[in-house]
Amino acid sequence: MIEWFDSNLVSILNGFAVGSLLFILAVGLSIVFGMMDVLNLAHGALFLVGAYLAWSLLSGGATWGGFLAALGIAALVGLLAGGVLSVMTEPLARRPILDQALLTLGVSLVVAEVLSIVYGNDALSVGAPPGLAESVSFLGRSYPAYRLALIGVGLVLAVVVYVVVERTSVGALVRASVADREMVSAMGIDNRKVKVAVLGIGSMLATVAGVLGAPVYGARPGLDDTILILALVVVVIGGLGSVKGAFIGALVIGQVESLGRALLPDLASFILFGTLALVLVLRPRGLFGPRKLAGT
Amino acid sequence: MESIVADSPASAGRPGGGRRPSALLRAVPAVVVLVLLAAAPFVLAPFATTVLGRILVFALFAVSLDLLVGVTGLPSLGHAAYFGVGAYTAGIVAINVTSEGVVLVLVAALAGAVAAAATGWLAVRSSGVFFLMLTLAVGEIVYQLSTTLDSVTGGSNGLYGIPAVRVGGTALTLAGYVYWFVLAVFVLGFAAVWLVSRSPVGGALRGIRDNEPRMRSLGYSPFRYKYAAFVIAGAVAGVAGGLFAVQVRLVTPSEAGFTTGALALLAVILGGAGSLWGPVLGAAVVVLVRDALGPTLEGHGPLVLGIVFVLAVYLLPRGFAGLAGVSAAVRRRRSRRTP
Numbered sequence: 040m041i042e043w044f045d046s047n048l049v050s051i052l053n054g055f056a057v058g059s060l061l062f063i064l065a066v067g068l069s070i071v072f073g074m075m076d077v078l079n080l081a082h083g084a085l086f087l088v089g090a091y092l093a094w095s096l097l098s099g100g101a102t103w104g105g106f107l108a109a110l111g112i113a114a115l116v117g118l119l120a121g122g123v124l125s126v127m128t129e130p131l132a133r134r135p136i137l138d139q140a141l142l143t144l145g146v147s148l149v150v151a152e153v154l155s156i157v158y159g160n161d162a163l164s165v166g167a168p169p170g171l172a173e174s175v176s177f178l179g180r181s182y183p184a185y186r187l188a189l190i191g192v193g194l195v196l197a198v199v200v201y202v203v204v205e206r207t208s209v210g211a212l213v214r215a216s217v218a219d220r221e222m223v224s225a226m227g228i229d230n231r232k233v234k235v236a237v238l239g240i241g242s243m244l245a246t247v248a249g250v251l252g253a254p255v256y257g258a259r260p261g262l263d264d265t266i267l268i269l270a271l272v273v274v275v276i277g278g279l280g281s282v283k284g285a286f287i288g289a290l291v292i293g294q295v296e297s298l299g300r301a302l303l304p305d306l307a308s309f310i311l312f313g314t315l316a317l318v319l320v321l322r323p324r325g326l327f328g329p330r331k332l333a334g335t
Numbered sequence: 336m337e338s339i340v341a342d343s344p345a346s347a348g349r350p351g352g353g354r355r356p357s358a359l360l361r362a363v364p365a366v367v368v369l370v371l372l373a374a375a376p377f378v379l380a381p382f383a384t385t386v387l388g389r390i391l392v393f394a395l396f397a398v399s400l401d402l403l404v405g406v407t408g409l410p411s412l413g414h415a416a417y418f419g420v421g422a423y424t425a426g427i428v429a430i431n432v433t434s435e436g437v438v439l440v441l442v443a444a445l446a447g448a449v450a451a452a453a454t455g456w457l458a459v460r461s462s463g464v465f466f467l468m469l470t471l472a473v474g475e476i477v478y479q480l481s482t483t484l485d486s487v488t489g490g491s492n493g494l495y496g497i498p499a500v501r502v503g504g505t506a507l508t509l510a511g512y513v514y515w516f517v518l519a520v521f522v523l524g525f526a527a528v529w530l531v532s533r534s535p536v537g538g539a540l541r542g543i544r545d546n547e548p549r550m551r552s553l554g555y556s557p558f559r560y561k562y563a564a565f566v567i568a569g570a571v572a573g574v575a576g577g578l579f580a581v582q583v584r585l586v587t588p589s590e591a592g593f594t595t596g597a598l599a600l601l602a603v604i605l606g607g608a609g610s611l612w613g614p615v616l617g618a619a620v621v622v623l624v625r626d627a628l629g630p631t632l633e634g635h636g637p638l639v640l641g642i643v644f645v646l647a648v649y650l651l652p653r654g655f656a657g658l659a660g661v662s663a664a665v666r667r668r669r670s671r672r673t674p
Binding site for chain 2: 072078127130131134136137138140141142144145146147148149151152153156264265268271272274275279304305308309311312315316319320323
């Protein structure tokens with residue numbers, strides 16, 4: 040057992056790194072859908088925007104200044120993009136959920152195509168900031184320092200999001216909106232403002248995750264779809280609108296993606312779908328989903 | 336909302352025999368279109384004929400998706416999976432066994448149906464956004480399989496060297512003959528979906544789309560009907576994939592990919608979900624923009640399609656079929672205005 044653990048340590052750590060990235064992505068997607076019934080299929084495209092942004096600022100040589108600037112710009116771009124998406128989906132608020140999902144799907148096609156016009160179709164790689172670019176020794180194995188840092192960032196963000204959602208008045212509003220949005224607006228809270236804020240923060244998390252993920256995944260066309268699907272699987276497994284669910288789901292899918300691929304490379308896709316299937320058969324609303332889902 | 340309308344007296348008498356003259360009249364445009372399509376190779380240049388053939392292939396795929404999206408109310412983002420399965424199966428059979436057209440179409444249909452039966456059993460138990468995500472996941476898995484199973488699918492290089500399709504032992508090498516083969520299968524496939532949609536099963540599917548609890552209380556099993564629709568749609572998508580392999584003679588993983596499924600959904604939405612003929616027009620727009628207009632846009636046809644997609648969601652909630660004013664959707668709207 041110890042030996043098995045030791046020989047697969049790198050895969051397990053990779054799984055945690057992927058998991059923390061997926062958590063940052065999925066928590067935005069999950070809360071946006073749970074609160075606002077907007078399934079944002081442009082989430083993956085926003086991730087890719089962040090990744091290309093990181094490449095633009097770091098391709099000349101990875102510096103902390105460039106990395107932090109990329110994070111800051113990505114956060115701003117994400118907030119703006121969320122605002123735009125919120126305005127764009129507003130006229131469709133009374134139409135079926137599918138129409139809003141289709142709108143964001145169209146937006147994601149446009150964004151992905153614009154990115155391929157600007158950056159070309161080659162896969163670009165991004166270096167980690169200095170100090171994190173090397174490998175360090177961890178439990179007797181050498182492991183990239185950046186990925187360890189990524190795991191740390193993911194954990195810190197998970198704690199921050201958890202505390203905000205569970206312990207503050209803003210979080211109470213989030214939870215109330217997931218449970219019963221109409222009641223929240225009946226109590227005098229302007230639904231549209233909440234939507235702009237939620238979509239803005241959700242999109243910001245996606246672009247920031249893109250920058251954070253760039254040293255691991257790089258930036259290439261098609262990465263947006265891969266990431267979107269992983270994030271959606273996390274959200275479905277965890278349950279819509281649940282922070283705890285997104286966290287557990289991201290950890291599980293991170294391991295499936297990394298350890299599963301390392302141990303059973305041919306079956307990894309089936310394991311991914313199998314995990315999803317198993318959860319949905321046993322708990323149709325996800326592990327931590329709401330008992331009753333409004334609007335379906 | 337729709338369920339109330341469906342119960343109104345105006346639409347309740349629709350399936351009756353009193354509509355026969357207008358049904359005959361409505362068959363006229365279909366026959367005219369069919370004659371024009373059949374005559375196309377005599378008039379058009381070979382390249383244009385090939386583009387038209389591609390439109391028919393994609394149209395059949397879009398029609399199969401419309402059976403799910405429009406008729407049954409199950410929006411699938413992973414329908415390209417069954418298209419891809421059909422295309423690969425037909426390609427592999429053509430290379431290794433026989434390239435007899437009838438055989439290729441049948442194995443493609445079977446493969447699509449089996450794949451849909453295996454995955455749909457789970458997918459149709461969910462609804463709404465969960466269905467969207469599950470189908471997305473299925474589509475991605477088939478896509479990843481087609482890139483990783485190099486020995487079977489040729490990996491990311493694609494499956495090439497597919498021989499020309501044969502009918503009765505004769506290889507069809509001219510573009511016009513291939514086109515007629517595609518047209519014939521398209522007509523059969525479209526007719527099959529149309530008959531399902533017009534049958535009592537189709538009525539039950541619409542009922543489930545509009546008001547599932549009510550259909551359940553009437554004694555229908557929504558799962559069984561949805562599952563049947565899913566398998567039929569998978570089989571027809573498989574046939575469309577088989578036609579793709581026959582026509583293009585190269586199958587790449589992107590045929591089973593997310594973008595193919597998204598574009599098919601665009602064709603359905605653009606044409607008008609539930610009308611069956613609308614998605615054919617939608618498919619024509621998609622293929623024309625991507626293949627015919629693509630080269631003049633330096634390969635950035637998807638950009639135009641994305642913009643069309645966004646505009647269509649806003650401006651054409653019922654697609655071309657809504658504009659034409661003859662779709663069931665519009666008839667229903669009229670009956671709402673004059674109760």
